[in-house]
Amino acid sequence: MTTSGVIDPGSPTPGDPLVEMGRLVPDRRARTVAGQHDGVGTEGSEQPPLDGADDGGEVGVLEGGVARSAGEEGVPAEQERCALDGEAHGAGGVARGGYRGHAQAAHGHGHAIAAIAIESGQTEAGVVDRYLQTGEGQLDSVVKYGITWEFEQLPENRDLVSWLRTYNSTAKEKVHFYGLDLSATDDSGLMPRAPWTVRATMNYVRSVEPKVYARVWPRIDRLVSRFMPDHYSELSDTERHLLRAEIDSVYAVLAADSARIIRTTSRLGFERGYRDVWMLQRMDEVMAHDLAHPNNQRDGALVRDSLMAENVKWIMGLESARGKVIVYAHDGHTLDMPRTGGAIQFRSLGTLLRQAFGNDLLIVGTIPGQIVGGTGGIGGWIGDSGVVDLREQTVAKLLSGLGAPVAIIDFRQTDKDSALAAQIARPWPVLFIDKSQPLVLRKACDVLIYIDRIAPAKLIAANKNKTPYPT
Numbered sequence: 001m002t003t004s005g006v007i008d009p010g011s012p013t014p015g016d017p018l019v020e021m022g023r024l025v026p027d028r029r030a031r032t033v034a035g036q037h038d039g040v041g042t043e044g045s046e047q048p049p050l051d052g053a054d055d056g057g058e059v060g061v062l063e064g065g066v067a068r069s070a071g072e073e074g075v076p077a078e079q080e081r082c083a084l085d086g087e088a089h090g091a092g093g094v095a096r097g098g099y100r101g102h103a104q105a106a107h108g109h110g111h112a113i114a115a116i117a118i119e120s121g122q123t124e125a126g127v128v129d130r131y132l133q134t135g136e137g138q139l140d141s142v143v144k145y146g147i148t149w150e151f152e153q154l155p156e157n158r159d160l161v162s163w164l165r166t167y168n169s170t171a172k173e174k175v176h177f178y179g180l181d182l183s184a185t186d187d188s189g190l191m192p193r194a195p196w197t198v199r200a201t202m203n204y205v206r207s208v209e210p211k212v213y214a215r216v217w218p219r220i221d222r223l224v225s226r227f228m229p230d231h232y233s234e235l236s237d238t239e240r241h242l243l244r245a246e247i248d249s250v251y252a253v254l255a256a257d258s259a260r261i262i263r264t265t266s267r268l269g270f271e272r273g274y275r276d277v278w279m280l281q282r283m284d285e286v287m288a289h290d291l292a293h294p295n296n297q298r299d300g301a302l303v304r305d306s307l308m309a310e311n312v313k314w315i316m317g318l319e320s321a322r323g324k325v326i327v328y329a330h331d332g333h334t335l336d337m338p339r340t341g342g343a344i345q346f347r348s349l350g351t352l353l354r355q356a357f358g359n360d361l362l363i364v365g366t367i368p369g370q371i372v373g374g375t376g377g378i379g380g381w382i383g384d385s386g387v388v389d390l391r392e393q394t395v396a397k398l399l400s401g402l403g404a405p406v407a408i409i410d411f412r413q414t415d416k417d418s419a420l421a422a423q424i425a426r427p428w429p430v431l432f433i434d435k436s437q438p439l440v441l442r443k444a445c446d447v448l449i450y451i452d453r454i455a456p457a458k459l460i461a462a463n464k465n466k467t468p469y470p471t
Contacts, residue, residue: 112323116164117178117315118157119308119329121148123197123276125179128161132168132177139165144463148185153459173322176268178315180308180329180349182286183279184228194228194283201280204273205250208261212253216246232287244284251277271318275311282307305333309352316357335365335444337437350444365445367430369396369452398423399450409448411441 118125127146131137143158151157161177168174184193198220206213223243226234235243254261254274262270286304312327319325329349332339336350353361399407411424427438441448 112173113175113326114173114319114323115176115178115315115325116160117180117312117325117327118147118151119149119181119333120151120179121181121183121185121197122179122279122311123183123200124148125177126272126276129177129272131161132164133174135165135169140462143460148179148183149181150186152463153461154457155460156457158460176319178311180311180327182283182304182307183276184283190229191283191287192228192230194287195224197276197283198224198227198280201273201276202250204276205254208265208270208273209250209253209257212250216250220246227284227287229287229290233291240284240288244281247277247280247284251281268318275314303346305339305346305349306352308333308349309356312349312353313356331365331367334363335439336363337439337444339437362447363445364447364449365441366449366451367396367399368454369400369450370454372453372455396450398428399448400452402450404450405452407450409450411446411448 124146127137127142131139131142131146139158139162143161144152146152146161147157164175164177182191183197184191186192202213202217205216220243223235223239226232226239227243232240251274254270254277258270258274308329312325315325327334333349335348336354337348338351339346339348350363354363399409409424421442424441427440429436430439
């Protein structure tokens, strides 16, 4: 099914994590833009296919629920949207096989890829997309400053951006790049570069609404350096209210003047700039929530799955008429399962997307048997030495019995194997962060990639300890 027409996420319902946090609500102006993006041409392109060598080695594909050897076909991809996940930040799981390979496999089945969206900062992703569409910037710098959550340190992400730029340079239908997550974020400190996000967003406002910029910026300039979790409490109530009121006023002006801005600039440029102001509102709400609940260890960010789900709906509204959207995020987000973080119970990104898109969503999960040598400082709950063996205490015990170093299990085919069907229909313990939670595999995902042993990614050292991208 191809989404078309108007995308309206509707009113928030009781129990929605955004509502539980207070004022976080969907953007009711989300809408579909079909075939009117910058740099996007028409069908019938003569560009090279999305194919090439995959660095992942042999993969066992389960046919009818059971597989023992390498297959020639990749994961089936009938669905309109695809969500893929990884076991841990910094562990060489799905990324080690090559993000590039997943898009290549989908394209090989005749499915056009319109966009790739990853668990990374929304605003920063604009840096990557400009590079992909125009070649503006230098690859290493674009990766360093355009990807967050310390995923910019993963060479697989550099490979993904490089490959997409090569593909787009000759393609008529270009692939776009989005970030799903809170802007300005890192594993090592929530939103440490939030002031940059404000400045980058206001630079866009200055380009399309110079009078609004001239009015607003002098009023908030002195406050922006404290717009981050570590310093948000240093703002007085009056200053916080002023900052939020000015952000809201900019959002309202852009909405009211959208037709002119789109006509004189571009539709996609407006959508991204307008959404970045929306992101400032969400960041403010997360910080305000955590300020009001100081004993909850900043659990506002734990329920950001709702924000990511709203961003996927927004991206689908922009891109689904052109093809599929592939989403990459951590297992804890993309699996359809209830989550608990701190004192909060919330619905995962996968659960929210399943409710929104039903069977048009394909969820691909990943589970390792062993994690060897930690994660190189990313995802520290695993540690950075020794071996974490999950094969005796989690669902990996079942999967390790397949006898393949890598296996792909298509749960949509497991009804052909009654024994396996019974196993995946019952709860199994799965380790998320530092807690074990029950997981019913058949409900949580459609396809599962089991990797018997993963090791730390070889991080890009130059991308550590970065400073904000120049504005």
